[in-house]
Amino acid sequence: MTNETILSVRNLRINYGSKEVLKGIDLEIKRGQVIGYIGPNGAGKSTTIKILLGLEESYVGTVELFGQDISQGDVTYKRRIGYVPETAEIYDHLTASEYLSFVGGLYGMEEEDIDVKAQKMMALFGLGDVYHSRISSLSKGMRQKLLIIASLIHNPDLVILDEPINGLDANSVTVFKEILAQLAKRGKTIFYSSHIMDVVEKISDRIILLSDGKIAADGSFEELRSQHSEGSLEEIFTELTGFNDHKDIAYAFVSAIEGGKA
Amino acid sequence: MNAILKVIDRFRWLFEKAGIEYEIMRKILEVKFKIDSRRVPTLYQFAKKPKKEGNYFFKSLWLYILFGLIATPFAAMGGNYIYQMTILFSFIFFILFTAMLADYSSVLLDIRDRVILHTKPIKEKTISAAKTVHVSVYMFFITIAFAAIPLIVGTLVHGPGFAVIFVIELILVNFLTVFITALIYLAVLRFFDGEKLKDFINYVQIAVTIGMTVGYQIVVRSFEIVNFHVALTVKWWHYLLPPFWYAAPYEWFLNGRGNRDYVILTILGLVVPLVALFLYTKSMRLFERSLQKLAFEGGKSRKTIRPGLKNAYNLICFTKEERMFFRFAGRMMKKERNFKLRVYPALGFSLIFPFVFLFNDIRVTDGKGLGGGWLTIYACLLMIPSVVLMLNFSGKYKGAWVFKTAPLNDFSSIFKGTLKAFLVKLFLPIYLLLSLIYLWLFGMSVFLNLVAIFITAVIYTLISFKVTNEGLPFSKPMEEAKEGGIKLFLLILGIGIFVAAHYKVSQFSYGTAVYTLLLAILAVWLWRKFMNVPREKIF
Numbered sequence: 001m002t003n004e005t006i007l008s009v010r011n012l013r014i015n016y017g018s019k020e021v022l023k024g025i026d027l028e029i030k031r032g033q034v035i036g037y038i039g040p041n042g043a044g045k046s047t048t049i050k051i052l053l054g055l056e057e058s059y060v061g062t063v064e065l066f067g068q069d070i071s072q073g074d075v076t077y078k079r080r081i082g083y084v085p086e087t088a089e090i091y092d093h094l095t096a097s098e099y100l101s102f103v104g105g106l107y108g109m110e111e112e113d114i115d116v117k118a119q120k121m122m123a124l125f126g127l128g129d130v131y132h133s134r135i136s137s138l139s140k141g142m143r144q145k146l147l148i149i150a151s152l153i154h155n156p157d158l159v160i161l162d163e164p165i166n167g168l169d170a171n172s173v174t175v176f177k178e179i180l181a182q183l184a185k186r187g188k189t190i191f192y193s194s195h196i197m198d199v200v201e202k203i204s205d206r207i208i209l210l211s212d213g214k215i216a217a218d219g220s221f222e223e224l225r226s227q228h229s230e231g232s233l234e235e236i237f238t239e240l241t242g243f244n245d246h247k248d249i250a251y252a253f254v255s256a257i258e259g260g261k262a
Numbered sequence: 263m264n265a266i267l268k269v270i271d272r273f274r275w276l277f278e279k280a281g282i283e284y285e286i287m288r289k290i291l292e293v294k295f296k297i298d299s300r301r302v303p304t305l306y307q308f309a310k311k312p313k314k315e316g317n318y319f320f321k322s323l324w325l326y327i328l329f330g331l332i333a334t335p336f337a338a339m340g341g342n343y344i345y346q347m348t349i350l351f352s353f354i355f356f357i358l359f360t361a362m363l364a365d366y367s368s369v370l371l372d373i374r375d376r377v378i379l380h381t382k383p384i385k386e387k388t389i390s391a392a393k394t395v396h397v398s399v400y401m402f403f404i405t406i407a408f409a410a411i412p413l414i415v416g417t418l419v420h421g422p423g424f425a426v427i428f429v430i431e432l433i434l435v436n437f438l439t440v441f442i443t444a445l446i447y448l449a450v451l452r453f454f455d456g457e458k459l460k461d462f463i464n465y466v467q468i469a470v471t472i473g474m475t476v477g478y479q480i481v482v483r484s485f486e487i488v489n490f491h492v493a494l495t496v497k498w499w500h501y502l503l504p505p506f507w508y509a510a511p512y513e514w515f516l517n518g519r520g521n522r523d524y525v526i527l528t529i530l531g532l533v534v535p536l537v538a539l540f541l542y543t544k545s546m547r548l549f550e551r552s553l554q555k556l557a558f559e560g561g562k563s564r565k566t567i568r569p570g571l572k573n574a575y576n577l578i579c580f581t582k583e584e585r586m587f588f589r590f591a592g593r594m595m596k597k598e599r600n601f602k603l604r605v606y607p608a609l610g611f612s613l614i615f616p617f618v619f620l621f622n623d624i625r626v627t628d629g630k631g632l633g634g635g636w637l638t639i640y641a642c643l644l645m646i647p648s649v650v651l652m653l654n655f656s657g658k659y660k661g662a663w664v665f666k667t668a669p670l671n672d673f674s675s676i677f678k679g680t681l682k683a684f685l686v687k688l689f690l691p692i693y694l695l696l697s698l699i700y701l702w703l704f705g706m707s708v709f710l711n712l713v714a715i716f717i718t719a720v721i722y723t724l725i726s727f728k729v730t731n732e733g734l735p736f737s738k739p740m741e742e743a744k745e746g747g748i749k750l751f752l753l754i755l756g757i758g759i760f761v762a763a764h765y766k767v768s769q770f771s772y773g774t775a776v777y778t779l780l781l782a783i784l785a786v787w788l789w790r791k792f793m794n795v796p797r798e799k800i801f
Contacts, residue, residue, distance in 0.1 A: 053381045057551060073547075078383035089377040091293065093300040098293070105289045106382040134300075 036204030337416035343512030507531030587679025600657030662737035
């Protein structure tokens, strides 16, 4: 059971117009892994996630989730996925309680079940008081916590997180990281996409670096360190993406602010 | 709205037969109706009464009831059904299609909740069905509001047979409107991509709007008045005009004229909506998939402003800030999809309405015209209030914070720039085109009158702005802009005052010249007065 393949991607390619966004990705993810999915802006991270969730269907190659080919039009695999979107899209005219009961309902949960779980999770995240408040009145951090709860309420086997800690304070981040670790221990698979390198470095069993539509590195943090520079993930990231002129760019940028005397 | 859901529950088997997850669809609808009921249209926001939940949509229905009342004589007339019911159904089609295109297309074409709904284990079909039912419920109420009085009066006059046919037909007409619209969009979604697609949707809307108006003219002209009796000889092209389909059954069943023409027309009226329904259910999944194309921002286009144009802007806007907002507002009007969806059909109207009035004028007076035929160009001003109202809204209203954080001393330049952009970029092209045609039709003698009417348009814009302004332009969510309410209605009636005044002064020598001068002074004065929006309205 522990060796069950959750996600399998073979030769995944996609074009937007004439631009090739993903240029052949191969991935195999086992149950219970915490995957850190990183890469520069525009490398194709969000596109990959969109494909996994069935939002983008014009790809070439095969994508299998829980052993099911997702291009066949059967959406039941989505029942086992939880998702925190990067853009905090939410029906903010609803109250937190209404929203959670709606989302839970879409996953086929029973009303009472949702309510019991939601109240507990909200209280633990310090949102007990705003359970019946309109989402539009919540702060950014509260909304983000609500999105996290909404992504987990149906007890998914695979959690896809796209910049999930946006707007969370340091204490909440600590709690959240611990939640992820415990979820993984119980056999949940976490797919974590982010630009915050030190968080990815700490939580991930395995880091996948996407650069220019291809996988540039794949392995645990220790493995990456032994293969590349002995520094932090951030340093490995800049090395692997071939980026070393940050000082020059910064200098030119500041000069541009002050009136273009480069 | 719970009552509505209960009614929909009765058709559960139908949805399930079509392969839709009914429970899920119901949940989506429940949430959508809840959201609708919590949205307070901005026009009501400053009302003294405490905010109450309740769907404001229902409060806007009285307008349709009023339209229905106006159309009622056609239901009440003696038994010349093919004439009177064709006219009545022309009204109904007109009302339903314009509501569908202007207000509810955005529901069908909505892709904002993709991230919320499509990531869940729901079939695309179900999401599509939820949208369709959502729209249909509103269309249904509009239909009831419009048709209630004609139905009651018609039944009293013509008996229960009238009621039976009318009710069945109303359902079919609703099907036809919603599904044909969806199928047209589907076709467009299949064949076009990216920006071109978005533009094309707007073109379709304008085309349908104009088509409806022209179609109505054809319908009316199909009848000849012979000895106070209205007669129709059925020609092949009558089969293409749906209002005839729905008038024919009355002749067949109530007047007993079951000839070949009426039978074919009746069958068309029954079969076409059902075929549309069938095609739509077959292609629902395709529809949702194709919508993804709307999300894709494709195509790099980089246009620099031509130097000549830049100089022209300097003539129109006197300060740098004003020019900046002029350009900004112009781009919003040209590029913001939600705005275009709402406004461009209205632009189509203003291009075609003057001619509708003009033709009627010529017809009524046996081709001689009243001499004041050029006054019909006023009809193109009718779009001004609703477009100026729409300037408050945007699909990307949250971006408006930049106005507030920018170090602006004088907010009036925002409004000046925006209104000038509306007048120059949306109104003027239409008005110039119409003016050229009117000059050709009526001769150079109406030139000064056309100038006066343009100045009137400026004044009318300013008044509309004063009445409908809700703060910064493009700063309110588009969804709140569902209905204009009584303010718009009064504004539209208000144009009559200008027409009457203009007609009166044009009877005197030099009357128009003096009138034009007075209008110009008024315009300048109002421009200075109305642009100073109080700060508390902005923040």
